[in-house]
Amino acid sequence: MSPDRREVSLRVNGADRRVTVEPRQSLADTLREDLSLTGTHVACEQGACGACTVLVDGASVRSCLMFAVQAEGCEVTTVEGLASDPEELHPLQRAFTENHALQCGFCTPGFLLAAYELLAARRGPDEREIRTALAGNLCRCTGYQGIVAAVRQADEQWERDTPGPSSGER
Amino acid sequence: MGSRPPRVTSSGSALGARLTRREDPRLLVGAGRYLADVTVPGVTHACFVRSPHAHAAIVAVDSAAARALPGVRAVLTADDLPHRPLLDAVAVPDLRKTPQPALAAGRVRFAGEAVAVVLAESRAVAEDAADLVRVVYEQVPVLTDPEAARTERTTRLCDDLPTNVVYEGGREHGDVDAAFARAAHVLSGRFTTGRFVAAPMEGRGCLASYDRADDRLTVHSSTQSPHLLRRKLAACLDMPEGRIRVLVPDVGGGFGQKIPASPEEVAVALAARATGLPVKWVEDRRENITAAPHSKDQIIDMELAVAADGTFEAIRARILGDSGAYSYNSASTLIESYLSAGLLPGPYRIRDVAWQVTAVLTNKTPISAYRGVGWTASHSAREVLIDRAARLLGRDPVDLRRQNLVREFPHTSPTGMVYDSGSFVESLDTAAELIDYPGLRERQRVARETGRYIGIGVSPYVEPSGWGTEGAAQSSWSFSSHDSVRITMEPSAEVTVAVGTPSQGQGHATSLAQVVAEVLGVDPAEVTVLANDTAAVPMSTAGTRASRTAAVTGGALTLAAQDLRDKLAAIAAGLLDRDPGELVFADGHVHVRGDSGPALPLGALAQRAYFDPAVRAAVPEPDLVVTRFYDPPATYSNGCVMVAVEVDPWTGGVTVIDAAAVEDCGTMINPLIVEGQVLGAFAQGVGGALYEHIPFDADGLPLATSFADYLLPTAAEIPPVRLGHHCSPSPLTVNGVKGMGESGVISTPAAVANAVADALVPFGAEVDRTPLTPEYVAGLIGDPDRPQSSS
Numbered sequence: 037m038s039p040d041r042r043e044v045s046l047r048v049n050g051a052d053r054r055v056t057v058e059p060r061q062s063l064a065d066t067l068r069e070d071l072s073l074t075g076t077h078v079a080c081e082q083g084a085c086g087a088c089t090v091l092v093d094g095a096s097v098r099s100c101l102m103f104a105v106q107a108e109g110c111e112v113t114t115v116e117g118l119a120s121d122p123e124e125l126h127p128l129q130r131a132f133t134e135n136h137a138l139q140c141g142f143c144t145p146g147f148l149l150a151a152y153e154l155l156a157a158r159r160g161p162d163e164r165e166i167r168t169a170l171a172g173n174l175c176r177c178t179g180y181q182g183i184v185a186a187v188r189q190a191d192e193q194w195e196r197d198t199p200g201p202s203s204g205e206r
Numbered sequence: 207m208g209s210r211p212p213r214v215t216s217s218g219s220a221l222g223a224r225l226t227r228r229e230d231p232r233l234l235v236g237a238g239r240y241l242a243d244v245t246v247p248g249v250t251h252a253c254f255v256r257s258p259h260a261h262a263a264i265v266a267v268d269s270a271a272a273r274a275l276p277g278v279r280a281v282l283t284a285d286d287l288p289h290r291p292l293l294d295a296v297a298v299p300d301l302r303k304t305p306q307p308a309l310a311a312g313r314v315r316f317a318g319e320a321v322a323v324v325l326a327e328s329r330a331v332a333e334d335a336a337d338l339v340r341v342v343y344e345q346v347p348v349l350t351d352p353e354a355a356r357t358e359r360t361t362r363l364c365d366d367l368p369t370n371v372v373y374e375g376g377r378e379h380g381d382v383d384a385a386f387a388r389a390a391h392v393l394s395g396r397f398t399t400g401r402f403v404a405a406p407m408e409g410r411g412c413l414a415s416y417d418r419a420d421d422r423l424t425v426h427s428s429t430q431s432p433h434l435l436r437r438k439l440a441a442c443l444d445m446p447e448g449r450i451r452v453l454v455p456d457v458g459g460g461f462g463q464k465i466p467a468s469p470e471e472v473a474v475a476l477a478a479r480a481t482g483l484p485v486k487w488v489e490d491r492r493e494n495i496t497a498a499p500h501s502k503d504q505i506i507d508m509e510l511a512v513a514a515d516g517t518f519e520a521i522r523a524r525i526l527g528d529s530g531a532y533s534y535n536s537a538s539t540l541i542e543s544y545l546s547a548g549l550l551p552g553p554y555r556i557r558d559v560a561w562q563v564t565a566v567l568t569n570k571t572p573i574s575a576y577r578g579v580g581w582t583a584s585h586s587a588r589e590v591l592i593d594r595a596a597r598l599l600g601r602d603p604v605d606l607r608r609q610n611l612v613r614e615f616p617h618t619s620p621t622g623m624v625y626d627s628g629s630f631v632e633s634l635d636t637a638a639e640l641i642d643y644p645g646l647r648e649r650q651r652v653a654r655e656t657g658r659y660i661g662i663g664v665s666p667y668v669e670p671s672g673w674g675t676e677g678a679a680q681s682s683w684s685f686s687s688h689d690s691v692r693i694t695m696e697p698s699a700e701v702t703v704a705v706g707t708p709s710q711g712q713g714h715a716t717s718l719a720q721v722v723a724e725v726l727g728v729d730p731a732e733v734t735v736l737a738n739d740t741a742a743v744p745m746s747t748a749g750t751r752a753s754r755t756a757a758v759t760g761g762a763l764t765l766a767a768q769d770l771r772d773k774l775a776a777i778a779a780g781l782l783d784r785d786p787g788e789l790v791f792a793d794g795h796v797h798v799r800g801d802s803g804p805a806l807p808l809g810a811l812a813q814r815a816y817f818d819p820a821v822r823a824a825v826p827e828p829d830l831v832v833t834r835f836y837d838p839p840a841t842y843s844n845g846c847v848m849v850a851v852e853v854d855p856w857t858g859g860v861t862v863i864d865a866a867a868v869e870d871c872g873t874m875i876n877p878l879i880v881e882g883q884v885l886g887a888f889a890q891g892v893g894g895a896l897y898e899h900i901p902f903d904a905d906g907l908p909l910a911t912s913f914a915d916y917l918l919p920t921a922a923e924i925p926p927v928r929l930g931h932h933c934s935p936s937p938l939t940v941n942g943v944k945g946m947g948e949s950g951v952i953s954t955p956a957a958v959a960n961a962v963a964d965a966l967v968p969f970g971a972e973v974d975r976t977p978l979t980p981e982y983v984a985g986l987i988g989d990p991d992r993p994q995s996s997s
Contacts, residue, residue, distance in 0.1 A: 060330070074243040075236015077458070079407045080491040084913035087407060115236035122231035133230035136882045140711030141233030142240065142407040142458030163926070171922040174913065176407050176459050177711045179885035180921040 046107045049117030057104045064088040064099035075115040075145050086173030089146035090114050096153045115145035127194040137186035139177030151187045159200045214775040216791040220723035224878045227716040238456040241411040241428040242488045252487040253332035255322040255339045257314035260569035260906025262343035272338040277331040283322045284311035287476040289442045292535035297684040302372045304364045306532040308472035315531035318497035348569045348906040352528040355566045363567035372533045373565040379620035380558030385520035389511030393595050397587035398975040400899035401503040404576040408458020409489030412471045414478035423450045430460040431749025438467030454738045460710035462575035465751045466536030499574030503528045504583035510591045518610045520558035527565040530572035539565040545580030548681040551619045553630045553668040554610045559620040569906040578951030589956035623680045628844040629932035633868040634666045637846040640866035640928040659853045661965025665957035666846040672757025672945030677840035690744040691762040695830035697816045699808040701733040706746025707755040708737040713879045721760045725767035727791030753945035761940035762836035769832040780824030839938040843946045845869040847953045851961040858984030868930035871946035883947040891954020893919045899977045968993035
């Protein structure tokens, strides 16, 4: 309805997309409503819970706190970008099911992307580092134990280019 | 069990298997479909106009500016949407009813109560318009203190009631006064349990469409109880139940908050019927924290009589429940204070018990069910007193509890609960072993020498689980437990089960499939669980709650699967020219016992049943559809939680440094899922013990309205938990399954509170509430440099 709409070009999960949005529209709403990527969930709209976490140019972002217009020219990865076929799970997703790291599943996409960011940057994080890295995401179902176990397993099983832990610190 | 003993056998290995969940892959790739993801053509979006005042008369509502905003379709108030108010159906004598309208009519009773609903082309426009609705309020005196509200006569929440008291009652089991008179020691104190909100990650929400031509209402809802919602909508909208269909998408957590029909769901349905527009409401977080039901919030004055040798003789309590503004429609305010009373003896042999319960209305958000319901509060109060008794007697708190735990089963508690079986002592000992209790005590001693304060808390529990009619009755509760299930085998031998207990994350698509697969001797992956549509599944009057699905729905499915297997066996026996008793169902085939020849695939058998008229000579009605009903006897899970904390004497901050949780829920259908429930409930218990509380100011305004001030524990606050199991199958239920899932919220706050009290022994401090915020704990400590003793 609003006459003031802007065109935004961005790359989402490897595909070029163009959307027309109100300047006030969040990236989360744009992903969900304009691009039908409903795997990104909105649970607090205040940046407190992390459910809407996506990667923007490789860094985790609360998509409820970012305007879609700010994503102009950005590379966005949502949960659908990790693996969209339930038969072909990413090692991180596979570790989540094997460690019962999800129950209702509402917070799960945000956790997956927060964990993805951690493991893409680091090999061999210990339990404390994992818990700290995930402390920006809220889960009300699991008590986090399965999530932490899943991240540890994925760290071992995900074949990736990430360099190992810097020597001397551990 | 069934009316005839099943002659046919299965060599199933599905029951008890640690299977990963069927629902996971879909959820992991973002293909879950939650309420916000559901849409229909022409959908309009609802935003509620909510009261900024806790208590006020509504003088006028001016919605002209809102209606003039482009994209707005309607602005509706109570005057536009005549309806019958929501009422609870609880039949406890002397409980007073407080009808609750879908939209406030004439008066608001708590801050956040919905006054009007705006319908617009988008949620954003609806929110813009809601800001433009001008409501003129005339504030009246506010009641926030339940003790003041109890005696207040002039300011009353409900005009039809003489006072703000909705329930007052008491009971005495045994001669309590005599027990207290002869007791060597009496411990007494007040314990206050904070005001929780369940805070599922997905808030509430619904999408209602009305078909005027057919007079049919279709409602998608994020609910735990689709048939209950249908019943409540039928009552409020004055429609026959059969004309209402409730569909349940994936639900992002419920924990009890999504049991009741909410006023908002009624308002959305009314709006859809009044306008003919499909109306969708997706609750935001502020609404969920301020307007969705709260829970707990009890003040308990308790006394414990203890003999010189440490025997618990008697317990009595005065329980005051802060109901908030309405006694909520699902189970009334008594879901807290009254259920609290029933579990006063907990897992202990305590002969004499007396209680007095008062539930009062205040100008706060209404109280309703949240995991553990009223039991959290009385359990916490009792366990805190027991630790005080241990300190008074110079006894070890684990040892004192071991002395008093129930050891023989069945055990009838003074309040009428019959504990069918259990491992109360064994679970306590296992928890102590898992956490290395002696080692922790040594660590505590050494730490104190260096001015560090570690404490250990133990909390053995019994959970009234698997609620059917009898289980509820043993809690002096009227509860409609009517659950039937349907199981269908397709010609391909795929199995579909239809149940009225949807999952909010508990993994029913996996666990219920395991139950059926066990009986039919098929792969659980061949069994599809359907629980999402009242038009497609048989009745469950109560839905998913009260740790009941494994016991109730699982039990009914076992019976139904046995019937189906008997029918398949009769058909197979005719085809194979064998006696049904010779047949074994395994690996998706019918085998003949002792015959290594080729087995009959179930697919071939099902094909014959459906398409081969010759089968009817032996089995005249070869349909592969069975419906069964199950209402289990009362059953009780048990276990024990232990935690160790370290208290920072300078900040009052509490860190949980170690934990053990032992669960005995009888036969486990899937240990992975059981452990998930234990861990999740533990974390919620830690939250309630340390962080979670919604305070209200003197004007009745909530001081926690977001996740920035209603603090859920994160991964950084929850320690790794050492898990243990015992298995005491119920002798009464199908498969010995008891049900579980709430015990962590019942028991963990007490464990944490006692650990903090234990840490603060050098300061002579006692805890008397949760949450144990840093401010509160620092206040207990006083001067960190001056412990009073050096034990």
